Amino acid sequence: MTETENNKILEVKNLSTYFYTDDGVVKAVDDVSFDLKKGETLGIVGETGCGKSVTALSILRLIPQPLGRIVAGEIIFEGRDLLKLGQKDLQNLRGNKISMIFQDPMTSLNPVYTVGNQVMESLIVHRKLKKDEARREGLKLLEMVGIPEFKRRFNNYPHEFSGGMRQRVMIAMAIANSPSILIADEPTTALDVTVQAQILELMDELKYKTNSSIIIITHDLGVVAKYANRVMVMYAGKPVEFSSVDNIFYKPAHPYTIGLMKSVTRLDEEKRGKLKPIEGLPPSLIDLPKFCIFRARCKYACDECKGEYPPLKEIEKDHFVSCYRGKEFMEGIIERFDN
Amino acid sequence: MFYFILRRILQIIPVIIGVTLILFTLMYIIPEDPAKLILEKGATPEALQNLRVKMGIDKPVYVQYWRYIKQLAKGDLGTSYRYRRSVNSILADHYPNSIKLALAAIIIEVIIGIFAGIVSAVKKFSFWDILVTISTTIAVCVPVYWLGMMLQVAFGLKLGWLPMSGMGDGSLRYYILPAITLASVSTAFVARMTRSTMLEVLSNDYITTAYAKGLSNNMVIGKHALKNALIPVVTLIGVDLGSLMGGAILTETVFNWPGVGRTIYLAILQRDAPVVIGGTIILVIIFVAMNLIVDIVYALLDPRIRYEKKEIQI
């Protein structure tokens, strides 16, 4: 137990990030806790708008001001609470110890500066390199992320790159200072399927090379299955299930996770019958009910579900779920894949 | 880049032909006989007819227009009905004064407008932002000549700091009030545009990327945001120089400034067609030329436009 404790490189405790809009308070992230172990890849999955991206942005405190605010929680990294850091310390951390890759490589690079300039910037800011040193390092980085003709491409502008190549540039920028944590916010969503695999392979390869940990945020269960060690499933700003990737895939204990599994195409599809979408829509994050947020879409809801919101409970070792009937689901008492 | 400029120059030609055609038609409709304007009242019918033949205004309008275009191609803007001087020389006397005033106004516009816009955007909803928003909103609604008169009363009359009108010896003091007056509306537009483009740029993904890299606030705003935000502002300022020259009529009237705006205005009142058309054509050419320069600057600032034709992708 103590061994795993020491292994924790990042610990998020009771994080809540709200957006104060004209229509009311949007609880984008509500009481989320998780940890990241050294060298592991943690997947955060959920539908669009479930708070997974906001969770990621909260770690680096990149929540758009003044609309959004982190209202509660702690984010412990190297013994310090990131939410209490001053502006200077925060700058030293971003892009250096913890760096981030964003969803849309088409818009995440500044269109009026060359790619080289933008890669060099990370090196100059954090390592205080001189221009020509930064250039040499920058070229190495572009080579490392597999950009062909990187010497010529160094002086090109982002619009001269394809989406996949831009995402490689983003990765080069992110790993420039060998960060201990790399947060990838839907890094492949905007890319072609063939390119997606290449980018993911690259990230995985670089993770071993640089000995870093990855938080990958995605709605693609295939990505999670292949690359993640542990998975946190989020729904409406709350974690509903958190466990190892095997547990999530073979012993899902939350009706939402089960629904997600059923809505994915699989090779053994014929055995299970048709592809099943989850009925209904995710709730608006304003004025969330006090009872279980998934109740409205859950056909297994019982009387108990009308009461308090079910807390995240450990139903077996390292398998957390926030459902009153979680154990029944996990043990297959309720048929998981019935129609 | 060369073809880009060439194409833009070729696009100017129909605009200029169109403007001359419209102006020429308009002036032709004026039910006034230029020959009568030139000769004294008691002139004999033969003398009038002789002059008409000499001026070529007895011919049909398309012949007149063709003749005018041929002259124009040689750079000759014709002769004033009133002053019996070449339009070129009349305009040459006055254009420098207008351009100097316009440049003074542009300097005010650029410095104050951009600065106010940046402060306003970066410190959104602060005291400064509210101040800039209120004053720019009011500035675009103030009639410029009224502002000019108020400034004259305040700084010329009551305080006695600055001259109230004219160009005097051409020293800087004479420029201050008319330049502020002329620049007022444009400065407000520049400030508003800088604010809104800056805010838009600041909401872009690459700004988040820049913060995520660990850049300081100043770096993000000064390097990543500013260059992107200024691109549309440069366009506005360039286009504005043209309209400043036209809008100078009111300012030049209030301040008795010996510029081309006042000259054109007087010529219109005197039905002196060649001066009006010549002056306006020059004005439009300057306006269009400014647009061209702006497009080139734009292309230099924004690499996406420079490579318009040869998009390379791997």
Add this chain to the structure above:
Amino acid sequence: MATIKELEALEEIETGKKYSRTSLYKDAWKRLRKNKLAMLGLLIVILLILIAIFASLISPYNPIERIKEDSSLGPSIKHFFGTDLLGRDIFSRVIYGSRVSIEVGVIAVGISVVIGLFFGALSGYFGGLSDAVIMRVADIFFAFPYILGAIAIMTILGPGIVNIFIAIGILGWASIARIFRSSILTIKNKEYIEAARAMGASNNRIIMKHIFPNSFAPIIVYATMNVGTAIIVEAALSFLGIGVQPPTPAWGKMLADSMSYIDVAPWMMFFPGLAILITVLGFVLLGDGLRDAFDPKLK
């Protein structure tokens, strides 16, 4: 047990009704009402219209009546804004002057909207050669400094309020045409237009029934803003002596008359100028507010 409110929330979650219930205009009005500056603008505009309508009831004097013994007086209880050189009550003249501004604002902009919609529809809906020609002509109108064009047209047509309507109406069409054209282009290829066309609706019907209502919002916004510009241009023309002719009281003309006396009688120019400022401010604030209300993303 769940309360009724919770059950309602549950129902909303289930049906997603909350989002689709309110329409564009209702939404816009809701946003407009929250915008204090826009409400101030609306208040100014309404007050101005009331002042113009009831000018004869509000103004204490006849605006063209000359009271010889009262000429060139400063502001007082008897004459709130003072009197001019001919002994006319400036307060009454400012009140009556609102009529010219409102008329110009409504009629001239109305003309330019009609012309603009016609050419915008021609250009955007049919495209091709008519589009190219109309847009090049619009470019020329944009290349032409507004005030200079107005002066040129007024010199040709001669002074007078009807000619001001025509001059401003002719000059203002280009921006409306462009806006209408671009909204047609965006709407034209939407599915519901294609559906209408597939069902055999005529071009006229498609423009009137489908495209016009959907591009109404930006036109309202631009028209409101153009009213402000029209009033400023009218005042400038009258200031230059080629606009509204005496004795009709117009703010621009009052400013021109006072220009020679700013040293001895500054009140003569202060109040008409302030009236122009407040009026234009009203329309600009309302126009800005409408723009933000219809398209909150632009804010």
